[in-house]
Amino acid sequence: MESLETNVKGYDYGKTAKPSPITLKELELLKATVLFSPTDEENLRKAGGVLIEQADAIMDIWYELIGSHPHLLIYFSKNNMANLEYLTAVRKRFIQWVKDVCLRPFDQAWLNYQHEIALRHHSIKKNKTDEIEAAPIVHYRYIIAFIYPITATIKPLLANKGHAPEEVEAMHQAWFKAIVLTVTLLAYPYVRTGEF
Amino acid sequence: MESLETNVKGYDYGKTAKPSPITLKELELLKATVLFSPTDEENLRKAGGVLIEQADAIMDIWYELIGSHPHLLIYFSKNNMANLEYLTAVRKRFIQWVKDVCLRPFDQAWLNYQHEIALRHHSIKKNKTDEIEAAPIVHYRYIIAFIYPITATIKPLLANKGHAPEEVEAMHQAWFKAIVLTVTLLAYPYVRTGEF
Numbered sequence: 001m002e003s004l005e006t007n008v009k010g011y012d013y014g015k016t017a018k019p020s021p022i023t024l025k026e027l028e029l030l031k032a033t034v035l036f037s038p039t040d041e042e043n044l045r046k047a048g049g050v051l052i053e054q055a056d057a058i059m060d061i062w063y064e065l066i067g068s069h070p071h072l073l074i075y076f077s078k079n080n081m082a083n084l085e086y087l088t089a090v091r092k093r094f095i096q097w098v099k100d101v102c103l104r105p106f107d108q109a110w111l112n113y114q115h116e117i118a119l120r121h122h123s124i125k126k127n128k129t130d131e132i133e134a135a136p137i138v139h140y141r142y143i144i145a146f147i148y149p150i151t152a153t154i155k156p157l158l159a160n161k162g163h164a165p166e167e168v169e170a171m172h173q174a175w176f177k178a179i180v181l182t183v184t185l186l187a188y189p190y191v192r193t194g195e196f
Numbered sequence: 197m198e199s200l201e202t203n204v205k206g207y208d209y210g211k212t213a214k215p216s217p218i219t220l221k222e223l224e225l226l227k228a229t230v231l232f233s234p235t236d237e238e239n240l241r242k243a244g245g246v247l248i249e250q251a252d253a254i255m256d257i258w259y260e261l262i263g264s265h266p267h268l269l270i271y272f273s274k275n276n277m278a279n280l281e282y283l284t285a286v287r288k289r290f291i292q293w294v295k296d297v298c299l300r301p302f303d304q305a306w307l308n309y310q311h312e313i314a315l316r317h318h319s320i321k322k323n324k325t326d327e328i329e330a331a332p333i334v335h336y337r338y339i340i341a342f343i344y345p346i347t348a349t350i351k352p353l354l355a356n357k358g359h360a361p362e363e364v365e366a367m368h369q370a371w372f373k374a375i376v377l378t379v380t381l382l383a384y385p386y387v388r389t390g391e392f
């Protein structure tokens with residue numbers, strides 16, 4: 001995992017203050033629900049190899065989507081002015097997360113960092129990492145809605161490195177499952193006590 | 197829409213007591229976030245034609261998934277005994293919902309009924325429609341996780357009626373967007389006030 005250690009400002013993988021409220025046993029049940037298998041794990045590794053080289057292209061697509069929708073850009077803004085410093089810092093951590101989803105084992109450290117990411121969207125921790133002023137919370141509705149674009153836009157990129165259509169499809173299904181799994185974990189701070 | 201009026205026990209489309217807390221204007225923003233276009237609407241209508249004839253096959257697949265996972269079946273159970281009457285009643289309303297997603301316009305009545313469905317998963321209204329005793333709430337984590345199986349398992353069925361692969365793909369993307377949209381609306385009662 002040495003190659004995953006990077007010097008990204010505000011990226012605290014393995015060093016989060018709080019453990020995830022979700023246990024590894026609960027994660028297993030969630031994995032079963034999204035039909036996540038050892039083959040998916042292999043396909044995610046493979047997808048990682050394909051996607052990491054194209055990380056900037058991925059971020060261009062997602063940021064274009066956010067930038068072209070005022071109701072999304074507002075979360076990076078104050079007084080309707082998007083904060084470029086904030087967007088740039090988050091972009092680097094987001095690329096790091098693409099690597100983590102594809103290449104890290106879904107273990108306790110991974111769970112803990114997904115929870116940290118959840119807190120960073122929620123008012124509990126939003127804006128703190130970059131010490132900026134912007135909207136105090138990302139509303140949950142858009143996090144879940146983002147499952148669609150973040151899944152669909154990845155497929156053409158997976159096809160860019162000469163894999164057979166069945167391989168592309170298998171990598172894409174693994175990515176889709178991993179996204180649903182992550183976004184489920186992002187819900188935790190938003191959901192009423194006992195209802196998650 | 198005449199053909200959509202059916203006599204399904206407990207199915208209250210158009211007659212819900214409470215209006216949705218989400219406005220049509222907010223729905224438009226969600227549709228923009230999942231990139232839902234008029235073409236998707238056409239493709240959903242087309243998907244409806246393909247899926248409705250296969251409604252029982254769809255339900256067999258989903259119920260098989262629930263039935264084979266004790267952590268899911270528990271929501272239809274009391275004292276670890278699944279309630280068959282409950283499963284049967286919900287199955288009929290679930291088929292009705294597949295029709296509604298594909299064939300109804302996403303208007304105020306549709307929004308209101310998605311909210312009613314949300315309340316029926318939540319402790320606010322679970323078990324009341326069928327007047328049975330079972331787990332008091334479906335935990336939100338599995339509702340969101342279900343996006344994966346409910347999207348992926350539909351694709352082969354869409355291919356069963358002789359459409360070209362591009363048509364199947366277009367119908368499937370429309371379905372995927374519609375599912376993400378619906379599951380977003382299902383979150384409402386679970387999310388803390390002001391955070392949805």
Ligand code: HEM
Binds near residue numbers: 010075117142147150
């Ligand atoms: C599929 C859904 C989403 C995923 C998986 C996701 C993932 C991420 C990740 C990995 C980060 C960086 C975490 C870190 O600091 O290491 C991040 C930060 C952020 N995301 Fe998202 N995101 C999602 C949806 C959204 C949406 C819809 C918005 C609204 C436009 C949004 C706004 C932000 C903001 C403002 C930050 C910075 C938070 C802070 O102040 O630290 N995200 N997101």
Ligand code: HEM
Binds near residue numbers: 206262316340343
């Ligand atoms: C993609 C996610 C899901 C969707 C779209 C969905 C959709 C529906 C629909 C349409 C109904 C019938 C509503 C009516 O009464 O007219 C229903 C009922 C129900 N669903 Fe789900 N469901 C989802 C996930 C789940 C999961 C994961 C479970 C847990 C196993 C579950 C358990 C139930 C139960 C127990 C009922 C009956 C509620 C009552 O007492 O009225 N659902 N669902």
